[in-house]
Amino acid sequence: MNIKRKIGDFFKKYKHAWVFSYALLYGPWFYYLETHVTSGYHIIYSPIDDKIPFIEYFIVPYLLWFVFIAVVFAYFFFTDVDGFYKLAKISFAGMTIFLIISTIMPNGLAIRPVVFERDNIFVDLVKMLYQTDTPTNVFPSLHVFNSLAACIAIKNSKKLNEHKAICMGAYILTALIIMATMFLKQHSVLDVMAGFLMAYTLYQFVYAPEANGVRKPVRQTLFVK
Known part of the structure; x- marks a missing residue:
């Protein structure tokens, strides 16, 4: 009974x-x-892409993206339900828009290197990434968008803002992740710009109203004795 009760309490507490x-x-x-x-599919390309060098070492922050997003979601899930709902709202809305765009306008890249100048463990990791991740469905970049969404959630958390080191670490990691998408030739600069635009736009709907002091009206309840 105790186990059943604990399971029931857990799902009751984390029903979100x-x-x-x-x-x-x-x-x-x-x-x-x-x-x-x-x-x-439509090729996403900008002349700027050719000027960005391939740097395999950026595979480290690129892969850390998966850990970063999971940790941020877990933090809000267990400590801040309202913040969790907002993070989920902006993240999943953006991911749905990404799916719709990719369905209506199939897209992909043609900027990945075929020959690598160096041979090291980081290049090996990039090769593995290329084998498992197709160069399609790239616009806008979810690596960029979801990283920005996580930063927005962190920035709007009063609790996390008390820990400046954590916030700064998240912002630096996000910057490195965004750079990694281009230096690894996983995304065009156009994908990155679209990720920024989508994050900014959705922020206006999810976070900006409350940040600007606009709150939902509170219903008044009349108590009759």
Whole structure:
């Protein structure tokens, strides 16, 4: 009975976990795009891409993105339900927009290097990344967008803002992740710009109203004795 009660209390306390059911929509949709968008897609390219060198060492912050997003979501999930809902709202809205864009306008890249000048463990990791991640469905960059969404959530958390080192570390890591998308030739500068634009736009709907002092009206309840 104690175990059942503990399980029941856990789900009662963390009932907002239902939000993660979004994966049931995103997962199959993204998998479909990855397996069906293989040719005839729109090439995302800017002349600026050619001026950005390939630097394999950026594979480290690129891979840290997965840990970063998971840790930020976990923090808000367990400590700040309201912040968690806002983070989920901005993140999942952006990811849905990404899916819609990729469906309506299949897109991809043609800037990945074929020959590598160096041979080291970082290049090996990049090769593994290229083998597992197709150069399609790149606009806008979710690495950029989700990193910015996490930073927005952190910036708007009063509790986290008391820990300047944590905030600064998150911002620096985000900057490195964004740079990594271009230095690893995983994204065009256009993908990055679109990620910024989408984060800024969705911020106006999710966080800006409260930040500007606009709050939802509170319903008054009349008590009759």
